[in-house]
Amino acid sequence: MSSTRTSTPGESSLATSIFDSKSPSEVESFDTRAEKWHFATQVVAADSSQNQYGASSTPIFQTATFKGMDGPYDYTRSGNPTRGGLESHLARLYGASQAFALSTGMTCLDVILRLVKPGETVLAGDDLYGGTNRLLTYAKSHGGVDVRHVDTTQVSAVLPHLGAGNKVKMVLLESPTNPLLKIADIQAVSDAVHAANPEAIVVVDNTMMSPYLQRPLELGADLVYDSGTKYLSGHHDLMAGIIAAGTPKLASDIAWHINAMGSGLAPFDSFLLMRGIKTLALRMDKQEANTHLVANYLDALGFLVHYPNLKHHPMRDIHWKQASGAGAVLSFVTGDKQLSERIVSAARLWGVSVSFGAVNSLISMPCLMSHASISAAVRAERGLPENLIRLCVGIEDPRDLLDDLERALIIAGAIVPAVSKDLLTADKLAALYKADPEKWSLARAAGFKRPDGPDSLLQGVAKGLAISGENKTIDEDIVVSAPGKVILFGEHAVVHGVTAIATSLNLRCFGVLSARRDGQVAIAAPDLEADHAWNISELPWDLVPARNGTAPSAELDAALLSALEKIVADAKPTKTGTSASVAFLYVYMEMTGSRANALSVTLTVSANLPIGAGLGSSAAFSACLASSLLIAYSHVAVAGHEGVSAPSVDLVDSWAFLAEKVLHGNPSGIDNAVAVRGGAVAFTRAVNGKEGGLDGIRGFDSIRLLLTNTKVPRDTKSLVAGVGAKKIAEPHVVNPILDDIQAISDEARGLLDGSVVAERDAFVGRLEQLMRVNHAHLRTLGVSHASLEAVVAATAAEPFGLTTKLTGAGGGGCAVTLIPDSFPADKLDALLANLRALGAEPHLTTLGGPGLGVHRGLDAGAGAASKLKSAGSANLAQWSEGLGGKWVH
Numbered sequence: 001m002s003s004t005r006t007s008t009p010g011e012s013s014l015a016t017s018i019f020d021s022k023s024p025s026e027v028e029s030f031d032t033r034a035e036k037w038h039f040a041t042q043v044v045a046a047d048s049s050q051n052q053y054g055a056s057s058t059p060i061f062q063t064a065t066f067k068g069m070d071g072p073y074d075y076t077r078s079g080n081p082t083r084g085g086l087e088s089h090l091a092r093l094y095g096a097s098q099a100f101a102l103s104t105g106m107t108c109l110d111v112i113l114r115l116v117k118p119g120e121t122v123l124a125g126d127d128l129y130g131g132t133n134r135l136l137t138y139a140k141s142h143g144g145v146d147v148r149h150v151d152t153t154q155v156s157a158v159l160p161h162l163g164a165g166n167k168v169k170m171v172l173l174e175s176p177t178n179p180l181l182k183i184a185d186i187q188a189v190s191d192a193v194h195a196a197n198p199e200a201i202v203v204v205d206n207t208m209m210s211p212y213l214q215r216p217l218e219l220g221a222d223l224v225y226d227s228g229t230k231y232l233s234g235h236h237d238l239m240a241g242i243i244a245a246g247t248p249k250l251a252s253d254i255a256w257h258i259n260a261m262g263s264g265l266a267p268f269d270s271f272l273l274m275r276g277i278k279t280l281a282l283r284m285d286k287q288e289a290n291t292h293l294v295a296n297y298l299d300a301l302g303f304l305v306h307y308p309n310l311k312h313h314p315m316r317d318i319h320w321k322q323a324s325g326a327g328a329v330l331s332f333v334t335g336d337k338q339l340s341e342r343i344v345s346a347a348r349l350w351g352v353s354v355s356f357g358a359v360n361s362l363i364s365m366p367c368l369m370s371h372a373s374i375s376a377a378v379r380a381e382r383g384l385p386e387n388l389i390r391l392c393v394g395i396e397d398p399r400d401l402l403d404d405l406e407r408a409l410i411i412a413g414a415i416v417p418a419v420s421k422d423l424l425t426a427d428k429l430a431a432l433y434k435a436d437p438e439k440w441s442l443a444r445a446a447g448f449k450r451p452d453g454p455d456s457l458l459q460g461v462a463k464g465l466a467i468s469g470e471n472k473t474i475d476e477d478i479v480v481s482a483p484g485k486v487i488l489f490g491e492h493a494v495v496h497g498v499t500a501i502a503t504s505l506n507l508r509c510f511g512v513l514s515a516r517r518d519g520q521v522a523i524a525a526p527d528l529e530a531d532h533a534w535n536i537s538e539l540p541w542d543l544v545p546a547r548n549g550t551a552p553s554a555e556l557d558a559a560l561l562s563a564l565e566k567i568v569a570d571a572k573p574t575k576t577g578t579s580a581s582v583a584f585l586y587v588y589m590e591m592t593g594s595r596a597n598a599l600s601v602t603l604t605v606s607a608n609l610p611i612g613a614g615l616g617s618s619a620a621f622s623a624c625l626a627s628s629l630l631i632a633y634s635h636v637a638v639a640g641h642e643g644v645s646a647p648s649v650d651l652v653d654s655w656a657f658l659a660e661k662v663l664h665g666n667p668s669g670i671d672n673a674v675a676v677r678g679g680a681v682a683f684t685r686a687v688n689g690k691e692g693g694l695d696g697i698r699g700f701d702s703i704r705l706l707l708t709n710t711k712v713p714r715d716t717k718s719l720v721a722g723v724g725a726k727k728i729a730e731p732h733v734v735n736p737i738l739d740d741i742q743a744i745s746d747e748a749r750g751l752l753d754g755s756v757v758a759e760r761d762a763f764v765g766r767l768e769q770l771m772r773v774n775h776a777h778l779r780t781l782g783v784s785h786a787s788l789e790a791v792v793a794a795t796a797a798e799p800f801g802l803t804t805k806l807t808g809a810g811g812g813g814c815a816v817t818l819i820p821d822s823f824p825a826d827k828l829d830a831l832l833a834n835l836r837a838l839g840a841e842p843h844l845t846t847l848g849g850p851g852l853g854v855h856r857g858l859d860a861g862a863g864a865a866s867k868l869k870s871a872g873s874a875n876l877a878q879w880s881e882g883l884g885g886k887w888v889h
C-alpha cells in the first residue's frame, strides 16, 4: 500500500485530521506499523491513539464552528476532526493520496463530474446503476458534457473513443457492473486511457467490492468512489459516500469542490461510518461465503446466474486478477417478469429493498427499483432483462436464507419437487451442511427442478431478454431521413384559395427503426420528449380499422385514437411527447393490422430542425415514421440504385399524411408532401368551389438560404383569423393583395419548374424581387412583427443588400433570406454575427434539397439507433455525412 498523506484542513484540503498537531515522527510511526498489517487488521486499527484523552473510539465533534483564527479548523463544512479522522483512516484503506467522506455516493459522482468541462467527453458503461445514469444524463443535457455509454467491459469498445479528435476527459467504470455483474479490466482500460491522454482520468465506482476486495488505485485508476451507505457502513443506518484520490493534485481539486459545495459528511454520520468500517472484513467474508452457496444453488436449479465466482462467468479470470473476492451481490433471470414479481413478493426473510451491503439480505427487481430511472426503451436497448432479480446477501445463517428463497421459488411456481431423485433425509442434509456447505447447497437444489427444465447459458440470456419468438422483428436497422420545409410564397393567402409554394430545407429529421426482442414496441425521440415502450400484447388490436390494400384509411378512427391517447397518458409524457407517441402508435397499429403481424421494434428519431417554428418538423417526423415502418413491413422496397419508386413515394406520403392528421387534426398536406418529395410543391386549397391541387416542382438547382429564427413565439390561429377579419372589413385592400400574391406564386412556380427560362443570376434575382413584394404584402396584412422587420433591415443593410421575407404564420417565428451564389463567405460570417447580436438564431441551409432518404451502408448498420441518439441534434449533420443511401430525389 502506498504511503498516504495525513490530511490538513482548508480549501485546498478538506480531509482534516485531529492528529496534525502531533509530531510527524509519531504519525509516521503509526503508518509504518499499519503498512505491515493485513487489511482485516488495518480496518479495525484506526489511528486513535493520539487524540487528547486517548479515546479509543474517534470522538464526535458535533460543532459547526471552531473558535480562534490560528487553529486547524474554523468551520465544519471545511473540516471537522471526526470527519478528518475517518478520512485519514479511509485513505490508508484505499491506498489513496487522500480520501474524502461525503453525504452520499451520488454526491461523490456529482463532485467528480465537476472536473469535466462542457464539450469534454465522459465514457461510461452500458450496464450501470440507474442513479449514475440519471446524473450523467443531467450532465449531458444541462452541462454540455458529451456522455457516451459504451460496453466498458470490452476494452475494444473503449478504444475507438480514445483516438485523435476525441475529447475523453473521464472514463467511468463499475466492476462488477450493477446489476449484471459484468467485469471491466481496470488495469487495461486505465493503461489505454492514459496512453491516449495522460490528462484523462479513470474513475471507478467500487461500491460492490469495497476496498477490502478491490483497490482500483493500485490498478491504475485515478479516482475511486464508493457508496459508504453499503458495505463500508454495513447496517443501512446512514448515507455516505467516499472519494479516494490517487494524486495530491486530484485530491486538492476534489477538496476545493467539496468545501465550495458543502457536501462533506456530518460529524455524527462520520462517527457511525467509522464504527461500521471496523467490521468490514468480517462482514464481507461471511456475506461472500453465503453468496457462494446461494449462487451455486440457483445455478444448479438451472437459472442463469450472474456472479463472478461461478465457473461459467465469462469474465471470471479478469475479475480474480484484480479482486480478492466475488462480493455478495448476484443477479439471476427467470425469463418471465410476472414470475420474478411472484418470487420477490413471496420472500419473507429476504427484504424487498433497494441498496446492498447491509448485514441483512435483500431481494429486488432492478428494472422496477434501482434502475427504474432508466427508461424502458434504453433498458431494452442495453440488454437489461426486465425479469432480472438481484440478491444482496447478508450474514444470516445460510440454511435460513435458502429455506426462505426455496419457499418463495416454490410458491411462485419457479421450481417444483424433482420426485424422481433419491433425496437426502433432513438428518443427512444437516450433517452435510456441517461437513461441506457447498455440497449441501447442491444437494438441496437436486431436490427440485424448473418446470420447463434448466436453461443453457444461451437459453438463459435469451429468456432474460424475453426472446420468445412470440413477436417478429426486423433483421437490420432501417435508417431514413426527411427534410423540413419553408413556405416561400403564398402563406396566409393560401387560406383564401391562393396557391402557395413551399420548398424543402436541408435541415432534417433522422429515424432509425431497430429490432427488439422483448415483445414491445417503442419510440425514443428525445427532441420530442417521447421515450416509451409498450407491450404489444396490451395494445387495443380489436379497435384497428379494417383496411383495403396497403394505403391508410382516409379518416382517423375515433375509437382507436382515444384508446391510444389514454394508453399514452398513463405514461405521463409532456404535450409534445404525447402527440408524437400517439401518432407513432396509431400509424404502427393501423399499418400492422393485427397483433399476429406485429413487429417488435423501436423507432429512434432526432432532428436538427427547429421544432415548433413552422418549419415542418412534425411532417419530417411523420415521413420518417411512415417510411421506416413501410420498409419494415415490406410495403416499400428499396432495391438496386433506383431508390424508392414513384408509387412507393405516394404510399409513404399517404401514411405520413395520416400521422400528420393525428398530430394536427386537419393539416393541409403540404408539409408531408415536401418532407417526402423534397424540391418544391405548389399547393392550392379548394375554396369556394375553386378546385384545389398539389403539384411537385422539380428540376431546379438548390439555392443557399439563410433561415433566421427570431425565437419570438407566435399564435398561428389568431394571425390567420386576423387576416380573415381584415378581408371582411377591408376587402378593397386585401383582395388585390391576394390577386397579386397569386401572380407571384404563378411566376415563382414557372421559374422553379423551368417553364420560365432564366440564367442562374437572373433566376435568383427575380425570386428575390418576388419575395420582397410578397413580404410587403404580408406586412400590409398585419402579420409581420418587429423581430422580423429587424431581420429584414439587418440583411438589407450595407454591405449585405439581401432580401428577406417572413415565412409561415409571421408574428415572430422565422424569416428566409436567399443567398446569391456569388455572396462572399466573409460577408456571410459578418451577417450571421449581426443576426446573433439581435438575439436571433440563424441557420445556413439550402432551399430545395432532397426529400425522403433511405440510407444503407457505412454507419447504417447495427447500433445506428444509439449512434443517432448519442450524436445529439447539434451533430446530426456530421453523423448523417457518414450515411450512404438511396434518396427519393
Ligand SMILES: N[C@@H](CCSC[C@H](N)C(=O)O)C(=O)O
Binding pocket: 129, 130, 131, 178, 354, 355, 356, 369, 370, 373
Ligand atoms: N429511488 C432510488 C433508488 C436507489 S437504488 C440504490 C442502490 N444504488 C442500488 O443499486 O440498489 C433512486 O432512484 O435513486
